[in-house]
Amino acid sequence: MALSESQVEAEVEHVVDGREALEYLRRQGGRFLLARRPDLILLDLNMPRMDGREFLAELRGDQALCSIPVVVLSTSAVDRDVLAARRLGAAGYVVKTADVGVFIEEIRRLGEYWSRVAFLAHNGKRTEWRADRRGGRWWGDEEMSESTQQISILVIEDDAGDFGLIQANIRRAGLRRLGGGEPLRWASTLVDGVRTATAAKPDVVLLDLSLPDSTGIATVQMMRSVVPDVPIIVLTGADDHQLAAAALEAGAQDYLVKGQFEHDALGRAIRHAVVRQKLESRLRLFEAALNSAANGIVITDVHATVVWANPAFTRMTGISLAEAVGNKPSEMLNTGQQDAEFYHRMWETILDGRVWSGEVVNRRKDGSLYDEALTISPVTDINGRIQHFVAIKQDISERKATEERVQHLAHHDQLTDLPNRALLSDRLSQALAQVRRDRATLALMFLDLDQFKPVNDTLGHDVGDLLLKEVALRLKACVPRETDTVARLGGDEFVILLAQIERAMDAVLVAGKVLAALKRPFLIGPHALDISVSIGIAVYPQHGEDVGQLLKNADTAMYYAKKAGRNCYRFFRAVTEAAGA
Structure with missing residues (x-):
C-alpha cells in the first residue's frame, strides 16, 4: 500500500516469507524467465x-542472486538491529513508523533513489533475461556482451548499503x-583497505572519505602513499566543490557524489581511470627513458623557445632545466x-616538416666550446601543423678529437711531428694550383744531413732520434711563415716548401x-754533435711543373751539393749546366 500511495512507478511482486522469496527467485520456469529479475527487494x-x-544470509551466499540489493523494513530502530542488517549485506534500512504519512514519504524517497539505481544498472534499457545454464546462474543479454577484460576493484566503504x-x-x-569471479574486494576501514591493497594491488580504488578510522583528505593521501600508481576514485555523500578539488589535488582521479550518479557515471569513471592510469604509466615510462638517455634532448615550441630538457642536456652544457626553459638554444x-647561411638552411628544412641533421660547435655555460652532433625533428598535430621541435644532442668532442689525432698521425711523422710525404704532396699540389692562378713562383728544397750515419752507428738510435728532433725544431725556426712547410720524408731526409716567393734568391736566403x-753544435745529453746539411733547390716553373718532377729535380740538385763537398746548396739548373760542361 505504501508503494502505491507513494506513486513510485514500479512492478511489485509480493511473497509472504523468505522461503517463498527464494523459491520465486530460483524458479527455473514461469515469470522470472520472461520478466526482468527484481531490481530491489524490500524485506x-x-x-x-x-x-x-x-533470507539475507541465504541470498548473499547464492552467486546468482547476491548482487540484488535488499532494503530492510523493520519496526526496530535499535542500532544493534541496524548494524546486524548491514553486516548481513543489506543495502538500506527503513524503520516502520506509526505515522503512515512519514512512512509513505520514506518509501517514496526510497523508490525514487532505487529507480535511479535500476536505470543506471540497466544502461537506460530493459534487460531481457533468458535461460542459459552456466555454473548454476542466469545470464542476461547485457552480461553476454560484457568485456572480456576483467579488472580488480577495491572498495573502501564502511556502509554495507552503499x-x-x-x-x-x-x-x-x-x-x-x-564466467569470471566478482571483481570487487570490500574493506570497511582504511586499515583493512591498506592491508588488502598491500596484499594484492587492485586496478582501481573506490574510496569513501568518511571511514571509522579516517576522514577527509588524509584518507586520500594515505591510500596514495600505499598505492601511488593505482587510480583512486572518491565516493562521498558530500557535494562539496572545495572538498572535490582538494581530493583531486591530493591524488584522486575522480570525485563522485553518492546518489547523484548520472547514467553509467561510476562505470565510466572507472574505465576512464584505468585508461588514464595506463596512459600516465606510459608517460612516466617515456619520461624515465628520456631522463635516462645519454644524449641531450631538448623540446622547444614552434618559435624555438625551450619548454623541456633532460638531465643529459644539463650535464653536456652546464645549463639547468630552470635556466633553459623560456630561452632559445641559439x-x-x-x-x-x-654563419647565417647555415641557420637559414637548417630552418628551411625543419619548417618544411623534414628532419635536419648536422654538426655544430656550441658553447657551454662556463664558456668552453664543444662539438655537437645535432638532429632536429618537427612534431606536428593531427592536422599536420608544426607544434614543437625535438632536438637530440650528442657531445662528439672526444670523437672529433680522436678523429683529428688519427688524421694527424696519418699525415705527420711520428718522431718529429713534421708533415710526412703524404701531407707534403697535398700541400705542394695546393701551392702549385695557387701559383699557377697567380702566375707566381715557389721553391722546393731537398735536405739531407751530412755525417748523420756515424752518429747512429756510434751512439745508437736513441741519440740519433733525439738529434733528428732537434734538427726539426731548428728547421721550423728557419721557416716561420705559416704558408711554408717543413716535412720529413724519412731517415735523415727533410723537405722545405716555400709556397710563394718573388724570386729564386729568396730560396738562397732560407x-x-x-x-x-x-752547423751549430747539437747538445744531446752529454754529447756535443757536429753535423751539416746538403741542400738541393728546384724552382717552379723553371725546374718542374708538378709534384713528382719538382721533388725529383730537388733531390738531384741535393745529390750534386753532396758531390760539391757537403754543407752547401745547389739549384737544379746550375747542376744541369755543370753536367753539360
Missing part, C-alpha cells in the same frame, strides 16, 4: 518459516568477465662559428739560414 525481518535474517549500490552499478557497467649556446742553423 521484513519478522516473517514465518524463514525470517529476514536467514557497498551494495556500488556493487550493483559496477556489475551493470560491464566490468565483469563472462641564445644560450651559440659560438658564432656557424738555405743560408738552414746551413748556419745546422
Whole structure:
C-alpha cells in the first residue's frame, strides 16, 4: 500500500516469507524467465518459516542472486538491529513508523533513489533475461556482451548499503568477465583497505572519505602513499566543490557524489581511470627513458623557445632545466662559428616538416666550446601543423678529437711531428694550383744531413732520434711563415716548401739560414754533435711543373751539393749546366 500511495512507478511482486522469496527467485520456469529479475527487494525481518535474517544470509551466499540489493523494513530502530542488517549485506534500512504519512514519504524517497539505481544498472534499457545454464546462474543479454577484460576493484566503504549500490552499478557497467569471479574486494576501514591493497594491488580504488578510522583528505593521501600508481576514485555523500578539488589535488582521479550518479557515471569513471592510469604509466615510462638517455634532448615550441630538457642536456652544457626553459638554444649556446647561411638552411628544412641533421660547435655555460652532433625533428598535430621541435644532442668532442689525432698521425711523422710525404704532396699540389692562378713562383728544397750515419752507428738510435728532433725544431725556426712547410720524408731526409716567393734568391736566403742553423753544435745529453746539411733547390716553373718532377729535380740538385763537398746548396739548373760542361 505504501508503494502505491507513494506513486513510485514500479512492478511489485509480493511473497509472504523468505522461503517463498527464494523459491520465486530460483524458479527455473514461469515469470522470472520472461520478466526482468527484481531490481530491489524490500524485506521484513519478522516473517514465518524463514525470517529476514536467514533470507539475507541465504541470498548473499547464492552467486546468482547476491548482487540484488535488499532494503530492510523493520519496526526496530535499535542500532544493534541496524548494524546486524548491514553486516548481513543489506543495502538500506527503513524503520516502520506509526505515522503512515512519514512512512509513505520514506518509501517514496526510497523508490525514487532505487529507480535511479535500476536505470543506471540497466544502461537506460530493459534487460531481457533468458535461460542459459552456466555454473548454476542466469545470464542476461547485457552480461553476454560484457568485456572480456576483467579488472580488480577495491572498495573502501564502511556502509554495507552503499557497498551494495556500488556493487550493483559496477556489475551493470560491464566490468565483469563472462564466467569470471566478482571483481570487487570490500574493506570497511582504511586499515583493512591498506592491508588488502598491500596484499594484492587492485586496478582501481573506490574510496569513501568518511571511514571509522579516517576522514577527509588524509584518507586520500594515505591510500596514495600505499598505492601511488593505482587510480583512486572518491565516493562521498558530500557535494562539496572545495572538498572535490582538494581530493583531486591530493591524488584522486575522480570525485563522485553518492546518489547523484548520472547514467553509467561510476562505470565510466572507472574505465576512464584505468585508461588514464595506463596512459600516465606510459608517460612516466617515456619520461624515465628520456631522463635516462645519454644524449641531450631538448623540446622547444614552434618559435624555438625551450619548454623541456633532460638531465643529459644539463650535464653536456652546464645549463639547468630552470635556466633553459623560456630561452632559445641559439641564445644560450651559440659560438658564432656557424654563419647565417647555415641557420637559414637548417630552418628551411625543419619548417618544411623534414628532419635536419648536422654538426655544430656550441658553447657551454662556463664558456668552453664543444662539438655537437645535432638532429632536429618537427612534431606536428593531427592536422599536420608544426607544434614543437625535438632536438637530440650528442657531445662528439672526444670523437672529433680522436678523429683529428688519427688524421694527424696519418699525415705527420711520428718522431718529429713534421708533415710526412703524404701531407707534403697535398700541400705542394695546393701551392702549385695557387701559383699557377697567380702566375707566381715557389721553391722546393731537398735536405739531407751530412755525417748523420756515424752518429747512429756510434751512439745508437736513441741519440740519433733525439738529434733528428732537434734538427726539426731548428728547421721550423728557419721557416716561420705559416704558408711554408717543413716535412720529413724519412731517415735523415727533410723537405722545405716555400709556397710563394718573388724570386729564386729568396730560396738562397732560407738555405743560408738552414746551413748556419745546422752547423751549430747539437747538445744531446752529454754529447756535443757536429753535423751539416746538403741542400738541393728546384724552382717552379723553371725546374718542374708538378709534384713528382719538382721533388725529383730537388733531390738531384741535393745529390750534386753532396758531390760539391757537403754543407752547401745547389739549384737544379746550375747542376744541369755543370753536367753539360
